[in-house]
Amino acid sequence: MYSRLVSETLFTPPNTGCNVLQHKVLCAVPIGVYLLLLHSRATMSRWKDMNKDELERQFSPSQWSHRMSADDVIKSHVTALKEGTERARGLAQTLLNVPYGEGEGEKLDVYVPTTTSLDVPLVIYLHGGYWQFLSKEESGFMAVPLVHKGVVVVAVGYDIAPKGNMDVMVSQVRRSVVSVIQQYSHISGLYLCGHSAGAHLAAMILSTDWSQYSVTPQIKGAFLVSGIYDLLPILSTYVNEPLKMTEEVALRNSPSQLVPQLKLSSSNCDIVVAVAQNDSPEFRKQSEDYYKALESTEGLKVTLEDVPNTDHFNIIEQLVDGDYHLTQLLLKMMGKS
Numbered sequence: 377m378y379s380r381l382v383s384e385t386l387f388t389p390p391n392t393g394c395n396v397l398q399h400k401v402l403c404a405v406p407i408g409v410y411l412l413l414l415h416s417r418a419t420m421s422r423w424k425d426m427n428k429d430e431l432e433r434q435f436s437p438s439q440w441s442h443r444m445s446a447d448d449v450i451k452s453h454v455t456a457l458k459e460g461t462e463r464a465r466g467l468a469q470t471l472l473n474v475p476y477g478e479g480e481g482e483k484l485d486v487y488v489p490t491t492t493s494l495d496v497p498l499v500i501y502l503h504g505g506y507w508q509f510l511s512k513e514e515s516g517f518m519a520v521p522l523v524h525k526g527v528v529v530v531a532v533g534y535d536i537a538p539k540g541n542m543d544v545m546v547s548q549v550r551r552s553v554v555s556v557i558q559q560y561s562h563i564s565g566l567y568l569c570g571h572s573a574g575a576h577l578a579a580m581i582l583s584t585d586w587s588q589y590s591v592t593p594q595i596k597g598a599f600l601v602s603g604i605y606d607l608l609p610i611l612s613t614y615v616n617e618p619l620k621m622t623e624e625v626a627l628r629n630s631p632s633q634l635v636p637q638l639k640l641s642s643s644n645c646d647i648v649v650a651v652a653q654n655d656s657p658e659f660r661k662q663s664e665d666y667y668k669a670l671e672s673t674e675g676l677k678v679t680l681e682d683v684p685n686t687d688h689f690n691i692i693e694q695l696v697d698g699d700y701h702l703t704q705l706l707l708k709m710m711g712k713s
Contacts, residue, residue, distance in 0.1 A: 423609045423658065432613050434658035437572070437602075437688030442654055453689040457510070460517025460696045468523045470516075476555035479535065482548060484556070485512050487519035487529040497565040497596075497710040498528040500556060504572030504602075504692070507545055508537040508618050518569075521698035525712040528563065530556055534577075537618035542607075542629045549577045550584050557593050567710055568598040571692040575603025579631035579666070582642040597646040597709040601702070602655055602688050605666040606632040635669050639676060646709055647678040650702060654687040681705065 423431060433439055438446035464487055465472075471486040489496070499522065503515040515531035522529050534540060534548040557566060570578030578598055586592040607626035610616050627633055647670060651663035663680070670678040683691050683701065694700040698707075707713040 422661075428612065431609060432615075434656045435609065435613065435615070437655065437659065440654050440656045440659075441687040441689065443687065443690070449687070449689055453693065454510075454514065456689075456693045456696075457514035457517050460520075460693070461514050463696075464516040464519035464523070464529075468516075468519055468529075474559075476532075476552045477548065479548070481533050481535040481539070482552070483512065483533045484552065485516055485531040485533075487516055487523050487531075489523045489526045489528065491526045493526055494562075495564045495711070496526060496528060496562070497567060497712065498530060498556065498560055498563040499567040499569050499706070499710070500530045500532060500553060502532055502534075502549060502568070502570035502574030502577045504570075504574045505536065506615055507540075507542065507573045511536070517693070518695035518703075520696060521703055522707070522712075524698065525707055527707075527710060527712060528560065537620075542619060542621055542625055545577065546580045546629055550581055550589070553581055553593050553595075554589050554591055557591060565596040565710060566593055567596055567706075569601070569706065570599070570603065571601045572688065573604060575600040576605060576607075576631065579603060579605055579638075580629065580634070582645060582647070583631055583634035583638040584641055585637060586641060592641075595642055595645045597648075598642075599648050599650065599702070599706055599709070600663075600666075601650045601692050602652050602659065603649070603663060603666070604659075605662055606630045632666055632669060635673055638670070639673055643675050645677070647676065648681055648705065648709070649678060650681040650683055650691065652686040652688050652691040653682065653684050655691075659688065 426434065438449045441449040443449060444452060468487040469490065471488065474484040474486055476482050476484055501515055501518065503510045503512065512531040512533035516529065519529040532549055532552045534545050536545070540548070568578040568581060570576070578600055582595065582598055607621065607630045608623065611621060611623060611626055649663050649667040651660050667678060667680040670676050681702070695703050697703060704713055
């Protein structure tokens with residue numbers, strides 16, 4: 377299943393109420409919005425020119441691994457995450473199934489360092505799986521090298537499809553952040569890390585209008601790994617079968633559409649957009665386009681990490697290794713390298 381799970385890339389222009397080519401005369405469109413409109417049109421023509429088979433292949437990460445077959449890379453990925461999580465639970469102090477809401481799936485797993493230091497950062501990890509696969513039960517794999525350096529790791533559970541829809545999942549992860557900062561107010565800094573669909577959810581957290589919530593989280597950094605930032609292309613693929621998204625739902629849940637809100641909510645956040653060398657061309661374009669949209673927005677701090685000799689899966693699996701480039705980068709972001 378997950379071997380074919382993939383899809384995203386583009387965003388249609390928002391309704392500005394004017395002809396973009398005549399915007400200087402007919403309406404006042406900020407230059408950032410204008411550039412975003414031009415970018416979105418170019419992106420749209422690219423994926424819309426693909427037939428269904430090519431579109432689904434481009435957005436199926438397992439088809440692009442150089443290490444093993446599509447089926448085997450999925451099996452290996454799940455095994456690596458499970459074994460890493462089991463190891464972390466055996467080595468770290470844990471608080472499992474901590475509720476952040478009333479729903480059955482609204483639970484957190486917390487990996488706690490043994491330290492008396494007052495400098496205790498916390499990183500929230502959001503798992504991938506195309507919003508329909510994996511869970512927090514396989515999401516503690518990266519805890520060992522982080523806990524060893526005095527970092528609290530929180531793996532978030534959310535209701536994947538078909539039980540949960542996109543609006544529900546986005547709401548859940550946002551509420552999980554609110555719960556974490558209420559329960560762990562003593563931390564020195566809050567950080568996000570998400571992989572694939574989890575990177576999408578992390579980007580949606582960064583783009584939250586916190587006036588609707590009881591608190592405003594001060595998120596210091598975010599690690600977005602091989603993410604998906606535009607949901608429109610998956611509407612016409614099998615990926616959307618359990619999600620059942622409409623175009624309206626896809627648009628309001630596409631981080632590529634929400635850069636202005638991200639600037640308002642997360643301008644003080646250091647953002648790393650990471651992509652695997654052997655992600656598909658369209659998957660790589662997702663990260664590159666989102667990075668460019670953020671980088672061209674005044675006031676945002678963002679870097680792009682193109683990680684060599686990795687595919688969509690081992691780019692995140694290797695966070696079990698304290699010497700891995702992204703592990704070191706994450707620790708450096710938190711002041712723990």
